[in-house]
Amino acid sequence: MLTNPQKTASAANLRSDAGLASALRVSLARLNRRLRKQGTGHSLTPTQLATLAAVERHTAMTPGELAEHEKVQPPSMTRVIANLEERGLLARTPHSTDRRQVSITVTPAGIALLKEERRLKEAWLAQRLKDLTPEERATLRAAAPILEKLSTT
Amino acid sequence: MLTNPQKTASAANLRSDAGLASALRVSLARLNRRLRKQGTGHSLTPTQLATLAAVERHTAMTPGELAEHEKVQPPSMTRVIANLEERGLLARTPHSTDRRQVSITVTPAGIALLKEERRLKEAWLAQRLKDLTPEERATLRAAAPILEKLSTT
């Protein structure tokens, strides 16, 4: 009832590259699962939250661009946007040149929600970091840009 | 159209604890998103995959235990198990002492699927690790157990 081959195996083989990949995969998945649970006082689905963040990051996007960016079909994005608009988190304005298109922007309420969401997640993580030794924190400081690089390659 | 306040902000404040939390949160989320896309040749939902992995890790579980473990309601777990059983990935056997209960175990096919899933994800990650310098890999080797500790605290 208590077998856990992954963890022990990854700890044992950490010196090899394959072992490092295995250990990182497990740790990353586990930590991310914990992190995702933090800051959920808004009842937005993952797609809704990702859409809101995408619009904020790109300042203004069309529904078509958003569907492409979030890997959903245009009709699905129509519904996501409609829901976020009802909540007052996104706003629709006419497109400047093409009247077929619509320009989507974040409202101040949407920005506030994203800010609070990030604050809660980071507060949880910062609390965990406080329980580490200074050396461990230094290691994570060095590792952060490397993890960043891994995902953008 | 190209504003990205998170990344620049997190890079700038990496020396503070709050800055480290912010940078880690963004990097972890991004890397995990990339990682989750790898190895999806089976068409299992996240819940199905997590259920399969849970049964493998614990050797044998009842539907009730699985529902509790995966944070879904018992009727939902009934359907997840039924689907995985149809695919030949899980098997049901009578419980040893209580005839109301059912014992769920992984089949060889289920074990093979999990192994392949992990292999694909780790192959992607190992490829990325090869592009790093030896020093960067050493940093990640040191960071892996710390990340592991963060999630289990």
Next chain:
DNA sequence: TATTGTTATACTCTATAACTATA
């Protein structure tokens, strides 16, 4: 005629409520 977005409809996943079998 091609493109952008929406409406109509169906399927999947999960939930709550009611039911069956066993303790």
Next chain:
DNA sequence: TATAGTTATAGAGTATAACAATA
């Protein structure tokens, strides 16, 4: 009577197909 699991039914999210408006 209480517990483990299933069946019945409903709600949320996303997909494909058909449609309206504009280029």
